[in-house]
Amino acid sequence: xxxxxxxxxxxxxxxxxxxxxxxxxxxxxxxxxxxxxxxxxxxxxxxxxxxxxxxxxxxxxxxxxxxxxxxxxxxxxxxxxxxxxxxxxxxxxxxxxxxxxxxxxxxxxxxxxxxxxxxxxxxxxxxxxxxxxxxxxxxxxxxxxxxxxxxxxxxxxxxxxxxxxxxxxxxxxxxxxxxxxxxxxxxxxxxxxxxxxxxxxxxxxxxxxxxxxxxxxxxxxxxxxxxxxxxxxxxxxxxxxxxxxxxxxxxxxxxxxxxxxxxxxxxxxxxxxxxxxxxxxxxxxxxxxxxxxxxxxxxxxxxxxxxxxxxxxxxxxxxxxxxxxxxxxxxxxxxxxxxxxxxxxxxxxxxxxxxxxxxxxxxxxxxxxxxxxxxxxxxxxxxxxxxxxxxxxxxxxxxxxxxxxxxxx
Numbered sequence: 001x002x003x004x005x006x007x008x009x010x011x012x013x014x015x016x017x018x019x020x021x022x023x024x025x026x027x028x029x030x031x032x033x034x035x036x037x038x039x040x041x042x043x044x045x046x047x048x049x050x051x052x053x054x055x056x057x058x059x060x061x062x063x064x065x066x067x068x069x070x071x072x073x074x075x076x077x078x079x080x081x082x083x084x085x086x087x088x089x090x091x092x093x094x095x096x097x098x099x100x101x102x103x104x105x106x107x108x109x110x111x112x113x114x115x116x117x118x119x120x121x122x123x124x125x126x127x128x129x130x131x132x133x134x135x136x137x138x139x140x141x142x143x144x145x146x147x148x149x150x151x152x153x154x155x156x157x158x159x160x161x162x163x164x165x166x167x168x169x170x171x172x173x174x175x176x177x178x179x180x181x182x183x184x185x186x187x188x189x190x191x192x193x194x195x196x197x198x199x200x201x202x203x204x205x206x207x208x209x210x211x212x213x214x215x216x217x218x219x220x221x222x223x224x225x226x227x228x229x230x231x232x233x234x235x236x237x238x239x240x241x242x243x244x245x246x247x248x249x250x251x252x253x254x255x256x257x258x259x260x261x262x263x264x265x266x267x268x269x270x271x272x273x274x275x276x277x278x279x280x281x282x283x284x285x286x287x288x289x290x291x292x293x294x295x296x297x298x299x300x301x302x303x304x305x306x307x308x309x310x311x312x313x314x315x316x317x318x319x320x321x322x323x324x325x326x327x328x329x330x331x332x333x334x335x336x337x338x339x340x341x342x343x344x345x346x347x348x349x350x351x352x353x354x355x356x357x358x359x360x361x362x363x364x365x366x367x368x369x370x371x372x373x374x375x376x377x378x379x380x381x382x383x384x385x386x387x388x389x390x391x392x393x394x395x396x397x398x399x400x401x402x403x404x405x406x407x408x409x
Contacts, residue, residue, distance in 0.1 A: 008058055015054065015084055019047035021091045054080050061235075067204060071170055078381055082126040086119035093118060129342075129383035135175050137182055137376070138388040141395070142361060144369060146331040148307045149398040152270030156396040158309075159188040159217070162336030163196040163226065163375025167204030168382060173211045179376060179391070180214045186393050190219040190268070193258070194336040195226025195282065195313035199379055200234040202249040213256040219268055221258040224279040225249075226313040226337060227288045228379070261311065263297040276308040278330070283321075284314035284337070294321065303329045313337050315357040315372045323364040332369045332394075340374040344386035359387075 026039045057076035060069055093115025097108040149156075161183060169175060183191060198204040215221050229249060236242040253260045261279020268275045280292035292312065300306065308330045312318065315335040322328050338358045341351040351358035355372075362370045376389035 011058075012051070012054065015051065015080075016047075018084060018087045018091060019043065019051075021095075022087060023047070025091075025094065050080055050083060067167055067170065067200075070200070071168070074168070074380070074382055078126075078130065078383065081381070082123050082130075085126065086123035088119075089122050090115040090119035125385055126383055129385040130381075133386070133388060134342075134378055134382065134384040135178075136388050137179065137391055139182065139186070139391045139393060141393045142371065143395045143397055144332055144371075145397045145399070146307050147367070147399045148305050148329070148331070149396055150270070150273030150275065150307060151398065152273035153268075153275050153307070153396055154398045156190070156275070157186070157188045158190045158192060158394045158396070159183050159186055160192050160194060160334050160371070160373050160392040160394065161376060162194040162313075162373040162390075163339060163377050163379075164193075165196055165199050165228065165375075165377030165379045166208045167199035168378050169208075171207040173208055176208055176211045177214075179389075180211060183391055184214070184216055186391070188217045188393065190277075191215050191217045191221045192277070192311055192334060193221060193223040194311050194334055194373060195224050196228045196336065196375070196377070196379075197223075197226070197253075198249070199228055201231055202245050202252065205249065205252055209252055209256050212258075215257075221256075222266055222277055222279065222311065223253060223258045223260050224311045224313060225260070225262070225281055225291070227282050227284060230282070230289065230291065232289060261297075263293050265298050274306070276306050277311065278308055279311045280317070282313050283317040285316045285320075288314065292317070303327045305329070307331065309334065315355060315370060318362075318368070318370040319357055322368055323370070324366060325368075326366060328368070330368060332371070334371055334373065336373045336375050338372060338374060339379070340387040342378055342381060342384045342387050344374070349387065 023040060023043045026043055053076055057073050057080065060073050065073070094112045097111030097115070101107055161179070164176070166176065229246075231242045231245050234242075234245075236245075250260055259266060261277070263281055264279060266277045266279070268277060276298070278294070278297050280294050280297050282288065283290050283292035283294070294310075294317075295302070298308070303326070310322070310330045310333040312333055312335055314337045318333045318335060322330055322333060338351045338355050340349040340359045343350055344359070349358055357370055357372055359372050359374045362372070371392065371394070373392050374387055374390050376391070378384060
């Protein structure tokens with residue numbers, strides 16, 4: 001697959017204009033002629049270098065290429081955009097500083113220096129997100145009241161992990177070893193994984209099966225599929241090959257000791273009490289494919305009095321079909337998918353532009369709860385600026401307990 005021609009041309013043109021602006025600006029700020037020439041040479045050479053880097057990254061295949069090639073493309077593009085994001089911040093600030101010249105007043109040089117400083121900060125922040133923050137974890141504890149919760153499940157502890165995208169790590173298991181240890185240290189009764197374990201195809205999971213089989217809880221690990229787990233982002237010779245890849249994913253999760261729910265319900269038992277864990281396949285808005293069927297996933301009526309927890313990868317499923325629905329008695333839905341777009345600063349994320357429910361706890365007027373875990377892995381850009389990899393620990397409370405405050409982001 002190649003990127004669409006218009007976005008590619010736009011990226012190339014914007015990059016060239018950025019370099020041209022800086023090329024023309026640097027000599028005006030230099031004092032000595034030799035210094036002006038040296039800076040011009042550096043700017044020209046670096047611009048050409050990054051243009052070649054961009055061209056190489058854009059020409060390499062994404063769907064049909066090897067995993068190593070995909071990782072190389074990812075880092076090439078990230079390097080390019082980290083440099084040009086900083087440059088763009090500089091020229092915007094510098095351009096504003098030059099506006100007084102249109103009125104025959106001196107340039108505001110302080111803005112030029114501020115722009116250079118901000119550009120460096122943006123560059124450093126992106127690499128901090130790539131090299132440090134995406135390997136940290138944030139453990140969030142949330143109490144959830146479920147009115148129909150059986151007494152035996154009062155205080156029941158569930159850990160949610162989501163969106164690992166293990167292909168981004170290649171064969172490096174370091175972070176996932178750390179993640180497994182941190183989850184097990186919470187001593188949950190149940191671990192749930194809410195989809196997107198790979199990026200494109202099942203082979204990405206092979207180096208990590210031994211590590212992930214180390215997740216342990218008395219009621220095991222229950223998982224569902226996300227939009228990346230169906231092979232829709234890879235190139236296949238035929239549909240049969242794609243289906244074989246998916247069957248391998250099912251098999252590997254079984255070998256890891258995980259219980260994969262594909263439009264079905266797992267009943268957890270405590271004596272005579274039971275709790276329904278419903279797992280649907282992916283249900284989302286376009287362009288994401290719909291594989292799930294909530295009604296087929298639960299044998300009874302969705303409005304019956306049984307305590308139910310739904311695992312559904314895309315939070316839009318909750319927003320479209322469960323929130324405000326009186327015929328749907330599902331107290332808690334656990335989702336992932338958004339990653340908070342891997343950027344969250346001071347509780348603000350660009351994911352809010354697309355998703356009303358992008359991270360944290362949400363409750364409708366009927367008491368239906370949704371929790372959106374922002375995931376542990378990355379896709380696209382290998383960074384997390386804020387939006388630290390999340391492990392969520394839920395403690396279920398019956399009607400007679402008071403739910404502690406959980407922050408809605």
